[in-house]
Amino acid sequence: MFEALELFKNLFTQHVIFSVALLLLVGYAMGHLAERIKLPAITGYIVAGILVGGSGLKLIQEQNMQMLYVLSEVTLSFIAVIIGGEFSFAKLKLYGKNIVILTLAQMLLTFGLVSFGMLLVGIPIYIAFVLGAISAATAPAATVVIVEKLKAKGKFVDYLYGIVALDDAGTVIIFSIAFAISATLMGAAEVSIGSSVLHAFKEVGFSLIIGILGGLATHYATIKKRNMNEVKILALGFVFLSTSMSIGLGLSPLIANMAFGMVLVNMSKKNVRILFSFEPLTSPLYAIFFGIAGVELKLNIFADSTVLLAGFTFIIMRAIGKYGGVFLAAWGIGMEKKIRNYLGLSLLPQAGVAIGLVLFVQASPIMADLSPAVHLEISKMINIVLMSVFFNEIIGPPLSKIAIVKNLKRR
Secondary structure, eight states: OHHHHHHHHHHHTTSHHHHHHHHHHHHHHHHHHHHHTTOOHHHHHHHHHHHHSTTTTOOSOHHHHHHHHHHHHHHHHHHHHHHHTTOOHHHHHHHHHHHHHHHHHHHHHHHHHHHHHHHHTTOOHHHHHHHHHHHTOOOHHHHHHHHHHHTBOSHHHHHHHHHHHHHHHHHHHHHHHHHHHHHHHHTOTTOOHHHHHHHHHHHHHHHHHHHHHHHHHHHHHHTTOOOHHHHHHHHHHHHHHHHHHHHHTTOOHHHHHHHHHHHHHHHOGGGHHHHHHHHHHHHHHHHHHHHHHHHHOOGGGGGOHHHHHHHHHHHHHHHHHHHHHHHHHHHHTTOOHHHHHHGGGGGOOOOHHHHHHHHHHHHOGGGGGSOHHHHHHHHHHHHHHHHHHHHHHHHHHHHHHHHHHHTOOBO
16 A cells, blocks of 8 residues: 555656645645635645645655745735735725724734743743744735635725735834844844845835836736736736746735735726736635645644744734734724724734745844854744744634624625
């Protein structure tokens, strides 16, 4: 039996198309099962990825992951454009101030609580600050998929999309400040807070410029076209161009494509057809995207007791910060009870941005000259974040679904 399994692996698992087929078919089965027990389908997709990945049957080859990441980037591009498409000037005028207050409150409280919690469990201060900053990140993918699945709309969704959009830019800035302070504490004196903050603002600013230019180009290229096949080809081309330019320049494709979607929806109401034209493509991409997330989750992170303690502290403090920050700010500005009570529950999912930031620390040139003790702490930090991602990607979507259902208004 084992020989047959090995032969099967050798014959088929080498090809990336087989990996995609597995993620789609097993993802479909597990997603359907998840919905049968009242969980979001994306929870099933993640479990499917765990089953076929390195923590399960090992049917996804490591060499195929790099090609699968391309599909993840494509999916995140669509998600970002959809979020940006909710940012009409009318909504910004109505809710913009409150969204900024809510976003800042949950980000800063989360940063403070997680940093403090890490210090309590014995994590060095230079790692605690970085973990605090990373904890502020919220994954937009789960939110968008659940909203699209439920066809939800209304004030709750507007606030949720607004916070998720600003959260990405805000996290980049907070992380840059925290990393500069931490790098100095580690002994890398050449890293200054001023230059790091300036770099963060440049990253956000140039990402916005790329997205704005992409949105304008798409608008003028498609506005007079009636053939939707032509519109879709042009729109996809510009979305992929915006994404690839952002990645190539070391910028944020999420921020760029949110700006892309915002420009589209505000240039003309007719551009909504572009967002609708993406819908047939998104369902299989979502299944693959969350399947890949499951493949990346490694169960062996639970073997280290020190990481377990720090990881659970990180998860709990982050949840309190996210929920408590939104709740207190919403209470302070007099928002209605239902939104105040549930909005924070939708901010727990955590994935790509958090992993990207922790890998940025690991790959930073200043790490080369640091002591083995610091490298050990950074290794622990990576596992703490991975543990949080594992937990929040499993438990976050069901909580988001509960929150959205409680405020459900059909499209």
